[in-house]
Amino acid sequence: MSKKDEKRITALIVDDEDLARLVLRELTQTHPEIEVVAECGNGFEAVKAVAEHKPDLIFLDVQMPKLSGFDVLELIGTDTPVIFVTAYDQYAMRAFEVHAVDYLLKPIGRDRFEAALERAKSRLGEKMPAAPELAAAARPPKQFLERFVVRDGTRVTLIPAAKLDYAEAQDDYVALASEGKKHLKQQTIASLEACLDPERFVRVHRSYIVNFERVVRIEPYGKDSRLAILADGTRLPVSRTGYARLKTLLDQRT
Amino acid sequence: MHPLLTPINRFGLYLLAWVPLAGILTYLIAVPGKLGWLDAAVLIIPLCLVYQFVCLSAWYSCKAAPIQKSTGQRLWLTHVIAAAILSLLWVLLARLLAYGLSQMLAFQGLDLRLASQLSVLFGAGFLLYLLSVASHYVILAIEDSSKAEARLQETSLLARDAELKALKAQVNPHFLFNSLNSISALTSVDPAKAREMCILLAEFLRMTLGLGEKASVPLSEELSLLHRYLAIEKVRFGARLQMEEDIPEETKSVQLPPLLLQPLVENAVAHGIANLPDGGRVRLSGQSRDARISLAIENTFDPDSTPMRKSGLGLKNVRDRLEARYGKEASMRVSAENGNFRVELSFPADIEEVKR
Numbered sequence A: 001m002s003k004k005d006e007k008r009i010t011a012l013i014v015d016d017e018d019l020a021r022l023v024l025r026e027l028t029q030t031h032p033e034i035e036v037v038a039e040c041g042n043g044f045e046a047v048k049a050v051a052e053h054k055p056d057l058i059f060l061d062v063q064m065p066k067l068s069g070f071d072v073l074e075l076i077g078t079d080t081p082v083i084f085v086t087a088y089d090q091y092a093m094r095a096f097e098v099h100a101v102d103y104l105l106k107p108i109g110r111d112r113f114e115a116a117l118e119r120a121k122s123r124l125g126e127k128m129p130a131a132p133e134l135a136a137a138a139r140p141p142k143q144f145l146e147r148f149v150v151r152d153g154t155r156v157t158l159i160p161a162a163k164l165d166y167a168e169a170q171d172d173y174v175a176l177a178s179e180g181k182k183h184l185k186q187q188t189i190a191s192l193e194a195c196l197d198p199e200r201f202v203r204v205h206r207s208y209i210v211n212f213e214r215v216v217r218i219e220p221y222g223k224d225s226r227l228a229i230l231a232d233g234t235r236l237p238v239s240r241t242g243y244a245r246l247k248t249l250l251d252q253r254t
Numbered sequence B: 001m002h003p004l005l006t007p008i009n010r011f012g013l014y015l016l017a018w019v020p021l022a023g024i025l026t027y028l029i030a031v032p033g034k035l036g037w038l039d040a041a042v043l044i045i046p047l048c049l050v051y052q053f054v055c056l057s058a059w060y061s062c063k064a065a066p067i068q069k070s071t072g073q074r075l076w077l078t079h080v081i082a083a084a085i086l087s088l089l090w091v092l093l094a095r096l097l098a099y100g101l102s103q104m105l106a107f108q109g110l111d112l113r114l115a116s117q118l119s120v121l122f123g124a125g126f127l128l129y130l131l132s133v134a135s136h137y138v139i140l141a142i143e144d145s146s147k148a149e150a151r152l153q154e155t156s157l158l159a160r161d162a163e164l165k166a167l168k169a170q171v172n173p174h175f176l177f178n179s180l181n182s183i184s185a186l187t188s189v190d191p192a193k194a195r196e197m198c199i200l201l202a203e204f205l206r207m208t209l210g211l212g213e214k215a216s217v218p219l220s221e222e223l224s225l226l227h228r229y230l231a232i233e234k235v236r237f238g239a240r241l242q243m244e245e246d247i248p249e250e251t252k253s254v255q256l257p258p259l260l261l262q263p264l265v266e267n268a269v270a271h272g273i274a275n276l277p278d279g280g281r282v283r284l285s286g287q288s289r290d291a292r293i294s295l296a297i298e299n300t301f302d303p304d305s306t307p308m309r310k311s312g313l314g315l316k317n318v319r320d321r322l323e324a325r326y327g328k329e330a331s332m333r334v335s336a337e338n339g340n341f342r343v344e345l346s347f348p349a350d351i352e353e354v355k356r
Helices: A018-029 A043-053 A069-076 A090-099 A110-122 A131-138 A189-195 A240-253 B008-030 B037-056 B058-064 B072-102 B110-115 B118-169 B173-189 B191-213 B219-240 B249-253 B262-275 B312-329
Strands: A009-014 A034-040 A057-061 A082-086 A102-105 A147-152 A155-160 A166-170 A173-178 A181-186 A201-205 A208-211 A215-220 A226-230 A235-238 B241-246 B280-289 B292-300 B331-337 B340-348
Touching (some): A018 A034, A018 B219, A043 A155, A069 A131, A069 A147, A082 A110, A090 A131, A147 A181, A166 A189, A189 A208, B037 B072, B072 B110, B173 B262, B191 B219, B219 B241, B312 B340
Parallel strands (some): A057 A082, B241 B280
């Protein structure tokens, strides 16, 4: 068989519906070079399975409970090529097109599957587009992030946006402060700011975004700068432009 | 047609309004001059009878020169000239009448005695005509605004109709594509099941289209649509979707707007069950009491996920449709507690409507 010299490809199938996984498994069966190393029924299992099996390729459903396909991509990083699978989501489809990600529409046809597989094979080793950008492009206009997903090893934590006190930039990461704990996440503070509802979250400083609800008072601090005191006593630096932003938001609310 | 002439009682009111005017005119002509009360009355009463018709003619010139579309200058010019000419003709008529009356013994010299009062008469005629013009403009404005209001009401009714139609014809594309995907999966592993699912889907679509045409359907019909829907979703979600139903037999003949419950059940699955990795339960229940029926759709949901937010639009549509049909007689209560999302509809139980 000529396929013998072809490299083996380990693949992961992630979909919350049994029948949807079944279709994908069946489609991969005609490709002996593809070995399905695991099937996952939800995003948490997927994150674990990726860490465990380090697959070459992932078939990833977009609409899943708790953790969506975008969340999973965000948590596993962009090293593994992903073929997204979706039934119907006009925004997600457009995001895929814009970011040149392979995607399959349900019901999945054989031809389309083969084409996506070819494309993915030719790109093995290439990096995927960063998840936050992809997810942001797939969000309907005027809809902001309602929660964040963070991972510590294989443990996944969901933080609702309302429970975020503030975010602090730390090099390539942001630290999300919520209920007294800090969660590190690989994202720039600017891209985080873009996903947040500007009526609830304010960039008060080059390195800080604060939840407006948490601010109890503002104190002067040296020349030109101020401190925001949060409900739990945390003190955050506020720059001059940050103060102006806080004030406009305050004026809007009163 | 002239608005003051059509209903006869309105014309009567108009004539009645002329009685004090005629009185004032009589007074104006009699008191300062040499005319006696009788002389003045004999002249003014027929003159007013004629002039009230003349004033009605202002309607046509008002319609010809609508206040919004004509320049102020033109308006004034038209109506002032008309008032002057008509009033002049009226004065001539008064002289003619006075001359005629003066031939009678009782009113000898009436025409001479009137001569000094002709300017008063002219002034009165002039002002009365302008007053009539003003009143007609007011009438026109009132007519316009009531017409505009009627049109507005009509268009909003049409819009709501169209919206309802669109709503009824709506089949969630997500549901459709996912169902097709399930069928495609079943064809190889369980062809019989695949065929069954095709039939369920076809029946569901046919019923959706058919029910949308009707104004109301018995609850039993809506339920059989829901059963199809849930059976299809059950294939997709498997053990993750649990169903319960507690609807007493006697409530099943109650009439309700078609596809009223369907979007609620769809929400329950799409925003409740689909967000739970281990699934949950959808429960339909109903009861009737005091000629009212209440139906509840409940589902388990994940309190941590976006709080049934996208379903907001669907809920609003259901609320609007209930209100459009029953007005204040209907109520809708939505609650989300302890991971249980519940929508309860309550409306008058209408069984008679079957005959319509």
